[in-house]
Amino acid sequence: MASQFNEQGGAATMDPSAAMRWATSKLMTRLVSAGRLKSKRADAEEERIRLGQGHTVEYFHQVEDGYSHLAAQVLAALTARYQIKLVCHLVPGPQGKNSAEPELLLQLSRYDAFHAAPEYGLEFPRHEEPPPAELVNLARSILAQQVEERFVECSVAVGDALWSGDEVKLRQLGSEWGCADQATIEARIVAGSARRDELNHYSGAMFYYADEWYWGVDRLYHLEQRLASLGADRQPGAPMLVPRPPVETGPLKDNGSLTLEFYPSLRSPYTAIAFDRAVQLARDTGVNLVLRPVLPMVMRGVPATRQKGVYIFWDTAREARAAGVPFGNFYDPIGDPARKGYALYVWASEQNRGIELFSAFLQCAFARGVNLNRDRGLRRVVEMAGLDWQQARAAMVNMDWEDLLESNRQTMYSAGLWGVPSFRLLGEQGKELLSLWGQDRLWLFSREIQRQLAARQ
Secondary structure (H helix, E strand, C coil): CCCCECCCCCECCCCHHHHHHHHHHHHHHHHCCHHHHHHHHHHHHHHHHHHCCCEEEEEEECCCCHHHHHHHCCHHHHHHHECEEEEEEECCCCCHHHCCCHHHHHHHHHHHHHHHHHHHCCCCCCCCCCCCHHHHHHHHHHHHCCCHHHHHHHHHHHHHHHHCCCHHHHHHHHHHHCCCCHHHHHHHHHHHHHHHHHCCCCCCCEEECCCCEEECHHHHHHHHHHHHHCCCECCCCCCCCCCCCCCCCCCCCCCCCCEEEEECCCCCHHHHHHHHHHHHHHHHHCCEEEECCCCCCHHHCCCCCHHHHHHHHHHHHHHHHHHCCCCCCCCCCCCHHHHHHHHHHHHHHCCCCHHHHHHHHHHHHHCCCCCCCCHHHHHHHHHHCCCCHHHHHHHCCCCCHHHHHHHHHHHHHHCCCCCCCEEEEECCCCCEEEEEECHHHHHHHHHHHHHHHHHCC
């Protein structure tokens, strides 16, 4: 049965897949709304007060993860600044379908942590290879032996020794702080993983407070703002410990000698909130922007769990509000809408309107709730991009985009990246200067562009 919708966007008669798309889209739109978040936080605070409890923050530490070592370095300052009880857990990395590329994720965590650490006033040495398994287990054994207060202090010292490859120092710390036996290590990790599962998450370097998750140092500003709003800040009005870094274009402008490669997809929430900002960054700095679209992970056979999908969409909404980017009125473009969108992108690029087409598609799917499974929705995208709909209709059946997207994916993987949005900054001869994943790294690229330009002065 053909899919049909009434003018209000509700379901009239539709096939099962269209019905699922509509229902899921409406549900996610409600779940991530600002009103829903405000209500959830109010309910959590009311329950905390009713039970006479303090502010409890739980932290989930993954020893071999670079992001966890960055997070460990702010634990002491966090407990000193805010009136919280900190409960620390040892956990493994994401398991099963929650981690499409576990080795690449750990590799990226080391590379990314190295580049982000100094920007946050933290430390992480260059560490291209994973730490030896025996040192990772030794680090776990030391941390598994520690109670809460000692864990905070010990986690930094242990991490410093592990990531600098200092086995002598690590064994010395084991002698000073004590080491747990293998059974205790495994019990601590199983308990931490069970608690994380109970709270409905899957990753390391995570903070949890009152039904809300915060990933590593990059999301701590959300937690700090929330605790301050509840009167738990011991230094009200003082600068945050880990503020959100701004995207700063700086005084220097390039002449196109630098290239910013941008790997987006048409079904990525994080891409949706980064796309126009990335385009603007390139325009403001004068770097050459090269768009390299890739197929959404689900559409290239990479499995995804509901748990991960809900968190990503919810986190994106929170990040979008902080950045002042419209987001949240969602209509899932998976499948045919995305395929037609890629075909339209190739056609639009031939008319130098590819960026405008991509932007319009993402706005309609993630901020305007437009049903792109219908020609009426796609026509809106095309006309928003300043293109002719009658010409576009013929272009939608073209499948020439498949080889292009696969080539882009292979290039992205060769740079150690696999998710979107990803970015690569290249020098004049095409040499890679910086390659990172995530909308929350635009600020780092803006700073690196200025550093590269300043070095030429």
